[in-house]
Structure formats: C-alpha cells, structure tokens
Amino acid sequence: MPTERFTFPGHGGHDLSARLDLPDGPHLATALMAHCFTCGKDIPAARRISARLAAMGFAVLRFDFTGLGHSGGEFENTSFTSNVSDLLAAADALKARGMAPALLIGHSLGGAAVLRGAGRIDSVKAVATIGAPFDPGHVTHNFGDALDRIAADGVGEVNLGGRPVRIGQHFVEDVKAENIAPAISKLNKALLILHAPRDEIVGIENATQIFVAAKHPKSFVTLDGADHLVSRAEDAEYAADVIAAWVGRYVDLRPPAPPPGAPEGITRVSEAGPDGFLQDIxxxxxxxxxxxxxxxxxxxxxGMTPYQFLAAGLGACTSMTIRMYARRKKWPLDHVAVDVTHNRMHGQDAAGPAMPLDHFTRAITLSGDLDTDQRLRLLEIADKCPVHKSLEQSAKISTELVQVEEAALT
Structure with a gap:
C-alpha cells in the first residue's frame, strides 16, 4: 500500500507527525486511528489493522500525539483533554484534504479519546475501541509511587513498559477528572468494543461498562489470549479481520461502477508479515x-495454498458454467458439486526445479431429475468454463461424472 507522510498542527501549534496509508485502488472511505498511552503510530497492531483496512479501500491516518514519536512538543505538558484536541485536529487535517474520517479506531487510552471526541466529528459513522478504559483515570494506576513525586514536583518520571516517561501533574489531575460516560451514551455512532479477557493493564470490566453505557448499534468481541498491546501477530490479524467485517455494515464501501466490458479489476495480494508465508488476498x-x-x-x-486457490477457481467456474446453462435450458438441476484434485504440491514445487505437467481431475455431482442426455450435455458444458479454457493451454484436465447414488455413499 502506498504511504504518505505529512505533518499537521496539534492542539498547541506543534507539528504532529502523521502517516497516511492509502489504498491501491479507489479511495472509498477514511479511517483515523488513535494509539495507546505513550505508544506511537507504528506499533504492530496499528500497522496490521491499517494494512487490512487499506486493502478494503480505506485511507488510514495514524499519527503521534504531542510529545510522542516524531511529533513536536513536550509530553509532560499534555493531558487527556489535549489528546482529544489532537485527535480533532487530525480529523480537521483529513477534512481539509477532502478525506473526512468515517471510522475512528482507538487503542487503550486512545480508545477513550475517540469515545470522547467522536461526537464532535460529524463525518464519523462508526467507532472501534481496543482495550479502552471506561475511566480514563485508570491509567494513573500504572504510575505507582511516582504519583507522590509528580504531586510534589509538578512533573515526574514514570517507567512504562521499560521506557522512562515524564508525566506532568496537569495530566494526572485532568485524566482523573474525566468522565466519558455521557459522551458514550450520546455517541449516536455504531460502536465496536474489542477487549482481551486477560488484559492486565485495563481489565475486561471496562469493556462491560462501555457496552452498558452505549446505545445500539453496539457490538462486543473478545480478543481471547491477546495482551493489552495486541502484540502477537495472530491477535492483531484477528482484530483487523473483525473490524473489517464489521465496518462494512455502517460505512458505504461501494466502489464506483466500472464501465461495461471493463476487466474485473485488481486482486491485491500482500504479505501479512515478514515471518512465514501468510498472505492477505x-x-x-x-x-x-x-x-x-x-x-x-x-x-x-x-489459508489455502496457491494451488488450492487455483483448484478452487476451476471448481467454482465449472459449477457456475453448468448452472448458467441448466438455468437457461430450464432443466431440473437441483444442485452442483465439483471436487477438484490437483497433482501438484506448492510447497514442494517451490523448493525444487522439477515441474511436471499439471493434471486436474474434476469429479462433478449433478443432483436433480435429469435424464442421461441432459447429464452428458452438462458434462460437455463443464469444458466450456473460462478457467478450464485458460488452464488447458498448459495443463491437462480430466473430468468425470459422479452418480448421485455413489456420491451419497461417500
């Protein structure tokens, strides 16, 4: 996915560093992400979710709050209120580009920020939170003994995740005084709550409180086995899949209609990560x-191997072609099933130079009150399938008809 880097002014006038991940195809909608407390825009969970949404046609903006990552300003001078203001500034920056956000995603304290600020962004139709606290003041539980030093000196150093972070007293007072319950009850946006039951930083009871406070439409999905940062790749992938499946109900992602006769468009394949072989299609x-x-x-x-996708394409095309012909002839075809066997193994072929001729075997089951001539004609029609024609240029395809009685016994 192409990425554009730019800056925009935050609440205090400092330049905030942003990354705009763009779809390879048409831009159908825009999402705005708010990261977790003292994290940054490039944590693995944010990258994974952004990549998944960009593949759907979303432009996704991730940015560093004031004083964090590559953004200007001092974090010790910020507060929860200023974080919300930074979020609104990011939404304004997108709107100025003609890309007003339709989806907000917030992780941890960033989730509380999007709940607090969503009502002030008219373009937003849906909000998703990950490990968000119902009480933003919950974050001060991680400051431990540093709270006394912060109160005495006005600022103090806190160790968070092995990193020293300077926290100001204004932040402590502001976040403790914050109450987002009224904002949640008046959200008037679709809400998705993602939370891990064993989250040791923000307990699962926070998700329950958010869910109870919100009005429908609202959804609550458990991230079983995930930690607070959703640091494991499989957990980030699951969260990305859930958000992607959910948001299509509330954000219009219909691409513009192609002109008559235009090709089917691009099928985008990209690595889910550098380890292993998992691919997003x-x-x-x-x-x-x-x-x-x-x-x-x-x-x-x-997921299926590339060869299994190849076999699936042949099987699907065969079944569709048979159905179209039987429908046009008004023949009593009740059901079509196509079992495709391929003589190759992708992992083995990728490791060696030997490339025997491809051989696909199709076993076609036709259910319905069809006579022998009709069944034989539909078997001939199977070879008219466009994928069959494409493959037979360099592959051998054998086709057999399975008797319904025989298929029932297998």
Whole structure:
C-alpha cells in the first residue's frame, strides 16, 4: 500500500507527525486511528489493522500525539483533554484534504479519546475501541509511587513498559477528572468494543461498562489470549479481520461502477508479515481471503495454498458454467458439486526445479431429475468454463461424472 507522510498542527501549534496509508485502488472511505498511552503510530497492531483496512479501500491516518514519536512538543505538558484536541485536529487535517474520517479506531487510552471526541466529528459513522478504559483515570494506576513525586514536583518520571516517561501533574489531575460516560451514551455512532479477557493493564470490566453505557448499534468481541498491546501477530490479524467485517455494515464501501466490458479489476495480494508465508488476498472492498502454506513447509496453515486457490477457481467456474446453462435450458438441476484434485504440491514445487505437467481431475455431482442426455450435455458444458479454457493451454484436465447414488455413499 502506498504511504504518505505529512505533518499537521496539534492542539498547541506543534507539528504532529502523521502517516497516511492509502489504498491501491479507489479511495472509498477514511479511517483515523488513535494509539495507546505513550505508544506511537507504528506499533504492530496499528500497522496490521491499517494494512487490512487499506486493502478494503480505506485511507488510514495514524499519527503521534504531542510529545510522542516524531511529533513536536513536550509530553509532560499534555493531558487527556489535549489528546482529544489532537485527535480533532487530525480529523480537521483529513477534512481539509477532502478525506473526512468515517471510522475512528482507538487503542487503550486512545480508545477513550475517540469515545470522547467522536461526537464532535460529524463525518464519523462508526467507532472501534481496543482495550479502552471506561475511566480514563485508570491509567494513573500504572504510575505507582511516582504519583507522590509528580504531586510534589509538578512533573515526574514514570517507567512504562521499560521506557522512562515524564508525566506532568496537569495530566494526572485532568485524566482523573474525566468522565466519558455521557459522551458514550450520546455517541449516536455504531460502536465496536474489542477487549482481551486477560488484559492486565485495563481489565475486561471496562469493556462491560462501555457496552452498558452505549446505545445500539453496539457490538462486543473478545480478543481471547491477546495482551493489552495486541502484540502477537495472530491477535492483531484477528482484530483487523473483525473490524473489517464489521465496518462494512455502517460505512458505504461501494466502489464506483466500472464501465461495461471493463476487466474485473485488481486482486491485491500482500504479505501479512515478514515471518512465514501468510498472505492477505483482497478483491475489491468486500472479498478477503488468506493464502498460506502448511506447517510442514514453514507456513501457519491459516489459508489455502496457491494451488488450492487455483483448484478452487476451476471448481467454482465449472459449477457456475453448468448452472448458467441448466438455468437457461430450464432443466431440473437441483444442485452442483465439483471436487477438484490437483497433482501438484506448492510447497514442494517451490523448493525444487522439477515441474511436471499439471493434471486436474474434476469429479462433478449433478443432483436433480435429469435424464442421461441432459447429464452428458452438462458434462460437455463443464469444458466450456473460462478457467478450464485458460488452464488447458498448459495443463491437462480430466473430468468425470459422479452418480448421485455413489456420491451419497461417500
């Protein structure tokens, strides 16, 4: 996905560093992400979710709050209120580009910030939170003994995740006084709450409180086994999948209609990560699948292999072609099933130079009150399938008709 880097002025006039991930195809909608407390825009969970949404047609803006990452200003002079102001400034920067956000995503304290600020962004139709606290003051529980030093000196150093961070007394007072319950009850946006039951930083009871305070439409999905930062790749992928599946109900992602006779468009394949072989496959905004290799070949077995996709394309095209012909003839075809076997193994072929001739075997089951001539004609029609024609230029395809009685016994 192409990425654009730019800056925009935050609440105090300091330049905030932003990354705008753009879709490869048409720009259908815009999402704005707010990261977790003292994190940055480039944590793995944010990157994974952004990549998944960009594949659907979203432009996704991630930015560093004042004093964090590559943004200007001093973090010790910020507060929860200023974080919300930075979020609103980011929304204004997008609007100025003609890309007003339709989706807000907030992680941890960033989740509380999007709940607090969403009502002030008219373009937003949906809000998703990950590990968000119901009480923003909850974050001060992580400051430990430093609270006394902060109160005495006005600022103090806190160790968060092995990193020293300077926290100001204004932040402590502001976040303790914050109450986002009224904002949640008046949200008037679709809400998705993602939370890990064993989150040791922000307990699962926070998700329950947010859910109870919100009005419908609202959804609550458990991130079983995830930690607060959603640091494992499989947890980030699951969160990305859930958000992607959910948001299409509330944000219009219909691409512009192509002109008559135009090709089907781009099928985008991109690595889910540099480890293993898991691939994201996106065809348009709504159609997503995973490709992978078996565990024995270094994959995670979370999707079909490339050869299995090839076989699936042949089987689907065969079934559709038979159905179209039977429908046109008004024949009593009740159901079509196509079992495709391929003589190759992708992981093995990728490791060696030997490339035997491809051989696909199709076993076609036709259910319905069809006579023998009709069944034989539909078997002939199977060879008219466009994918069959494409493959037979360099592959051998054998086709057989399965008797319904025989298929029922298998």
């Amino acid at each position: 996106q065809a348009g905004p709504f159609h997503h699948a995973y490709a992978d290799e078996p565990l024995s070949y270094g994959g995670t077995n979370r």
